[in-house]
Amino acid sequence: MTPRHTKFYRDKRNGRWLGVCAGIADYTGLDVTLIRIATVLLTILGSGMTIIAYLIAGWMAPKKPIEFAAETPEQAKFWQGVRASPARTVRDVRSRFRDIDRRLADVETYVTSSNSQLAREIEQLR
Amino acid sequence: MEEVMMAIVIVGILFIALPWLIFHYVTKWKSQATLTTEDENLLDELHDLARRLDDRLCTIERIMTAENPAWRSVACDPAAIGLEDRSIAESSLSATTNEPRRIGR
Numbered sequence: 001m002t003p004r005h006t007k008f009y010r011d012k013r014n015g016r017w018l019g020v021c022a023g024i025a026d027y028t029g030l031d032v033t034l035i036r037i038a039t040v041l042l043t044i045l046g047s048g049m050t051i052i053a054y055l056i057a058g059w060m061a062p063k064k065p066i067e068f069a070a071e072t073p074e075q076a077k078f079w080q081g082v083r084a085s086p087a088r089t090v091r092d093v094r095s096r097f098r099d100i101d102r103r104l105a106d107v108e109t110y111v112t113s114s115n116s117q118l119a120r121e122i123e124q125l126r
Numbered sequence: 127m128e129e130v131m132m133a134i135v136i137v138g139i140l141f142i143a144l145p146w147l148i149f150h151y152v153t154k155w156k157s158q159a160t161l162t163t164e165d166e167n168l169l170d171e172l173h174d175l176a177r178r179l180d181d182r183l184c185t186i187e188r189i190m191t192a193e194n195p196a197w198r199s200v201a202c203d204p205a206a207i208g209l210e211d212r213s214i215a216e217s218s219l220s221a222t223t224n225e226p227r228r229i230g231r
Contacts, residue, residue, distance in 0.1 A: 006161055086161050096176040103183050110197045
């Protein structure tokens with residue numbers, strides 16, 4: 001079974017300790033530094049809940065599968081979009097297909113019309 | 127009497143209303159449409175397909191632009207080509223110039 005793209009993983013490779021912050025950054029697409037600063041601020045200002053939450057997340061969440069390490073930034077961005085809003089991503093893909101359809105229709109029109117033009121030219125040569 | 131009533135209300139809130147609220151939202155959240163594994167694979171495949179088709183189309187468009195830079199304007203208005211073509215045919219009969227034909231508007 002292929003690993004899911006829409007689950008939360010901790011990113012130990014890019015992580016500082018357990019990779020939870022890096023995992024959150026990878027999941028949401030936000031900057032790692034921003035999330036780390038937010039975590040530290042929450043820990044200082046709030047109670048020790050952040051540390052407990054961090055440990056729980058580090059204990060519960062699986063490590064990022066090795067297959068995902070090879071994905072390109074473009075793919076990573078795509079999956080972040082999927083996780084944020086699947087409906088919007090589906091609409092994006094549909095609009096891409098519509099764009100392809102429109103451009104292909106242009107090409108088709110040109111090719112078919114230039115063929116008829118060629119036929120007329122041959123007709124003249126007779 | 128007052129305190130007993132208060133205790134009943136608090137216990138009621140704590141042990142009935144609160145779990146009710148939580149489970150209400152949990153069921154709501156679970157019933158929400160989420161991507162299954164198949165959906166995910168399908169979406170991945172479609173995205174990849176769109177990307178590849180886009181690349182191929184770009185190649186074709188580049189080739190066609192190299193052949194005839196004005197092909198887009200031809201494709202835009204098929205009716206205009208018919209009208210334009212006749213004049214080209216007439217002019218090509220009268221003057222045999224070898225200059226590239228400008229098709230379209």
